[in-house]
Amino acid sequence: MSIIAPPEDMTAYREQLSELLEEQNAIILAHNYQPTWIKELADFTGDSLYLSQRARDTDATTIIFAGVRFMAETAKILSPDKGVFLPAEDAECSLADSITSAELIEWKRRYPGAIVVAYVNTSAAVKALADVCCTSANAVEIVGSIPPDREVLFLPDQFLGAYVQRVTGHPGMHIWMGECHVHADITPQHLADKMAQNPLATLMIHPECGCTTPALYQLADASGGPTSQRVRILSTNQMIEEAKRSTATHVLVATEIGIMSDLINANPAVRFEAVNPRARCPYMNRVTPERLVETLRDRIGEVHVDQEIAAQARLAVERMVDPGLRAWG
């Protein structure tokens, strides 16, 4: 999969987009993992749930989601009356693709009565089969709210699932063995090498990473727990918030490297260094300025979600943000 380089001159794209956005009452959303030159063209930048919520709350009637398919589907689920477009129709996600709705139906059949917790990095069809969604920021809270005598099917990320199981100690968790190939490729060896080279650096680690091993958690415990100053296990948005407050001089960052520009912008005084500088998502990098213009001009790449699936998926998302809607008390 090739990664596209930035155009030399962005001026023409900026001008065309500005006109088209106004004409069509549209906004551009860009996930933190998008290339810098795409984020600079966006109205909002952030993680997938934040962006979908912001888009829902604006008056814009057209949403261009510079991200991957499950993110655009989430925006459509929250804004069913708006037109949602994906500017790279081939922008899929290895994590979302690691479980299908048919596989989830079969998994549920083997554990009747289990509560299904689906990470937001899943298709609309999978969310529709879940009892509740979660993000990496609230997965511990969601699973922690489920009584210990209930079985839990947690999907699809095995590393996030292991982290949640470790923190909550929930005895009934079953974890789907899916992974994001980008985060899985940030390995214990990458982390060990960087830490050996930089013994005074602090660490920010996304719980989807392959380096989230028992040894890392021992280190986190020795440093005061997973939210200690030395080792912090954080979601995408939490990393940016942490960067703003950071008083560290050097921070090692284990996640997709598109976020590095947001971290540097958040706190230019800190030296942020990627644990694996090759951890770039090829799907995220399929959006180009040219594709943004074509999408708006020709209204191509519209994302459709079946109304019934969208309604069921929306309920799973609403249960995530509103504990009062969770049926397990």
Ligand code: SF4
């Ligand atoms: S970084 Fe991983 S989880 Fe995120 S979009 Fe890419 S493949 Fe999916």
